[in-house]
Amino acid sequence: MKPRHKNVPEQALLAAVAAGHDPNNCTVVSDVLARIGDKWTVLVVMLLQNGPRRFNELKRMIGGISQRMLTLTLRGLERDGLVTRTVYPTVPPRVDYALTDLGRSLGEPVRHLGAWANANAATIMEARRIFDTDIQHLDG
Amino acid sequence: MKPRHKNVPEQALLAAVAAGHDPNNCTVVSDVLARIGDKWTVLVVMLLQNGPRRFNELKRMIGGISQRMLTLTLRGLERDGLVTRTVYPTVPPRVDYALTDLGRSLGEPVRHLGAWANANAATIMEARRIFDTDIQHLDG
DNA sequence: CGGGATCCGGACGGATACTG
DNA sequence: CAGTATCCGTCCGGATCCCG
Numbered sequence: 001m002k003p004r005h006k007n008v009p010e011q012a013l014l015a016a017v018a019a020g021h022d023p024n025n026c027t028v029v030s031d032v033l034a035r036i037g038d039k040w041t042v043l044v045v046m047l048l049q050n051g052p053r054r055f056n057e058l059k060r061m062i063g064g065i066s067q068r069m070l071t072l073t074l075r076g077l078e079r080d081g082l083v084t085r086t087v088y089p090t091v092p093p094r095v096d097y098a099l100t101d102l103g104r105s106l107g108e109p110v111r112h113l114g115a116w117a118n119a120n121a122a123t124i125m126e127a128r129r130i131f132d133t134d135i136q137h138l139d140g
Numbered sequence: 141m142k143p144r145h146k147n148v149p150e151q152a153l154l155a156a157v158a159a160g161h162d163p164n165n166c167t168v169v170s171d172v173l174a175r176i177g178d179k180w181t182v183l184v185v186m187l188l189q190n191g192p193r194r195f196n197e198l199k200r201m202i203g204g205i206s207q208r209m210l211t212l213t214l215r216g217l218e219r220d221g222l223v224t225r226t227v228y229p230t231v232p233p234r235v236d237y238a239l240t241d242l243g244r245s246l247g248e249p250v251r252h253l254g255a256w257a258n259a260n261a262a263t264i265m266e267a268r269r270i271f272d273t274d275i276q277h278l279d280g
Numbered sequence: 281c282g283g284g285a286t287c288c289g290g291a292c293g294g295a296t297a298c299t300g
Numbered sequence: 301c302a303g304t305a306t307c308c309g310t311c312c313g314g315a316t317c318c319c320g
Contacts, residue, residue, distance in 0.1 A: 178292085205294095208293075208294075209293060233300080
């Protein structure tokens with residue numbers, strides 16, 4: 001799972017420094033977003049906060065995800081050390097996915113973002129509606 | 141700027157409830173991520189934290205963005221009420237982009253995410269390197 | 281059950297040319 | 301300077317088939 005954001009130019013980083021603030025808070029975050037910003041990752045991470053889950057269990061819980069994307073999502077999380085994959089050589093096979101400490105720690109900032117989202121969702125939707133209605137930006 | 145994530149199925153929301161935690165912290169956050177998770181939005185928001193900027197000023201600061209994507213990004217932010225667009229009818233024309241209170245407030249959770257990213261970037265990179273090196277997941 | 285392999289449409293995003 | 305319009309490649313992500 002290659003990051004969707006191929007690379008954020010280093011000039012942006014330098015510019016951020018010149019602008020007078022820590023580049024860590026704008027460039028590195030882009031990298032994280034490239035990781036968790038895809039369609040399903042956050043959903044999976046949040047669902048796993050409650051404990052290990054099996055593949056099809058996750059698939060059912062999410063409901064609209066294809067097995068392909070769930071596989072890719074879990075592989076990516078495993079690759080980054082956020083999730084562990086445990087295979088039980090039984091018949092039929094059983095595979096458990098669980099968060100690592102690192103993966104669990106991601107829940108915290110994500111919840112912060114969730115709080116912001118909840119607090120401002122209505123406002124954003126309203127702003128969006130207004131913007132789409134009176135299109136004064138077509139020149140007023 | 142239509143959201144990249146068309147829709148996260150409602151079943152996921154219900155599943156999240158069944159799993160025993162507030163769906164707000166997993167589904168709504170997906171919506172926010174669909175908004176700020178694109179390639180440039182966070183970068184722009186963080187750069188604007190220092191005050192208003194002009195179009196080409198932002199373009200130069202970011203460095204690798206096309207005028208097309210900067211326009212789309214700023215339109216999206218304006219639409220959601222995170223950024224204001226001020227046109228000065230001078231010659232040559234001048235347009236200032238500035239964060240709204242809402243846009244400024246987004247900086248906080250983003251910084252949280254940035255902090256997490258900074259704290260764990262090295263760990264993630266290392267995990268990634270190991271995962272890519274010994275490919276024990278091809279059966280070991 | 282838990283995937284891998286493949287096909288494919290559509291969205292994302294860059295490059296370029298043109299405008300007021 | 302600050303865009304708009306257009307073309308076009310890439311890659312995301314769904315559907316389907318197959319395998320151990």
